Amino acid sequence: MDIKTATKAIKHGDAAPVYLLYGSEKYQIKKFGSLLVDQLIQKEDRDFAIVNYDLAETPIQVVIEEAETLPFMVPRKLIFVRDASIFTAGKEGGKIEHRIEALLEYLKNPAEYSILIFLVYHDKLDERKKVVKALKAASVVLPFASLGGNELLEWIAKETKQRGCLLAAGAAEILVRNAGTQLQKLSSELDKLCIYSGEGGTIECDTVEQLVALSTEQNVFSLVENIANLRLEQALSIFYELLKQREEPIKIASLITRQFRMVLQVKELTGQSYSQAQIASQLGLHPYAVKIAGEQARKFKFEDLKRILSRLADLDYHMKTGRIDKVLGLELFLLRVGD
Template identity: 55%
Template structure:
């Protein structure tokens, strides 16, 4: 089942008896579960109507027994089960024994007064398992994957609009550049900016710059952009600001290495015809991060990126062996790289 379709069904009151929610986008998954709770459970009944389990601690037999037990003093209940054993791919690490056939039987005849929700915080399910195949054939499985870059931008614009404020696309993109793709962090910053703008107000780029601190990783994104543009003064200002925030030079260097390496990977995969979504999956990056990395990679040749990675490897050795002061070593690298450019 598609995520949008699942949200639409909930809004229409069409609730499935079982959901297997998996994926790495925890924010949307939590939002889905919250919408489910709002539809099924009155606020004053939540304590009686919500039961939580973890398959790492509770056998599936006990969970199914709870699901089959009639709700007490409420018309229906929700059983939320965190799972990394029954549906997830990879090695099972449960401290308890499970009988998957018990759940298979329940899937065939679920309780009418219980909604059973499995929360699987993994990128993939184990497609070899009969449980997964059966759940998919029953249309109980929902994949919560990171939003594409344009979808993330539209979500941000919509969240601002839902609070009676406005924001232009350029300002929204600046907010994404400063925060990154963490939807929980984005939601918090959007709410703060909307409060600052006031009812009917506009979230301005000036307020974003003034009120939203740039995350360390986003500062490193910015560093690479400024390096490619030969804006050495801006590069050094960013670096000095990070040092004032007591960021460790070795950590900053590691982030630079990762970014240059990702740029090299994106150039290579792009030349092989990979789509942004395929690259995101291959590299373990958010689609928006792939978009930004791709834009930066176009300014560097593969040979230049390989040379920079080699220089950073030498610098790492020199810093860790005490041959050069850490802060000074990275500063000299940034100055040299900014002067030489991306060619």
């Protein structure tokens, strides 16, 4: 079952007894959880009908006991369960001992009056685990992956329309460039932009530029873009702006290094005929970040990227050992990057 089908079923009152929601896009996972609450629980019942657990603090067997216990004063309850440890690779639960067999038994005959919702903020499940296989066979498992380039722009257009506003051509792209790709952040910025533009108003490109400040990471994207186009004056201007925002020079250097490393990796994989989606999966990156890195990669030769990364490694060593002033070191790097 996909997200659209699951949503439609819930709106028709046909909810599954167990859901496992996983992925890196927390905003969408939380929104799906809110849909379950809105559609299945009356407002006056919510104090008694909504239960929250964290598997980092509570054994799974206690959660199952809760699911099997009749609800108090309400017809059914929703039990939200956080933590990824029992469904993903790595250690399970820290000091908490989870009896997974309790969940496996419950899945065979879930209670009619409880709905279990597991929230796993992790890109992948461990398909080797018996509990993951059992959940896939007996319940609804829904992935919430980061939205790609066109999907992200379509999501922004839809959200803007729902708020009663319109977007000028190119405004969505500027919003993503300035705010990044996290849906929670984009949603907050759209709220602000629509309030500013008014009901039925159009969000212009200039409005986005004025009201949505670039994050540190987005500033670094822009800085590297200016380096790629040999616009060193603009690159330095962004660097000085980051210093005004009290960003630590070593952190700025680290982010620049990460971006150039990403550009090199994307260039290498593109040369091996990988698609953007495949590169995003291989490197564990957001599709939009891969798109930007791919555009920047076309402006560099392999040798240039390797030389820049070597210089950044030397700069990092000299900054951390006090052999050069941190600000001066970054200034010199930016001034000589095209040599």
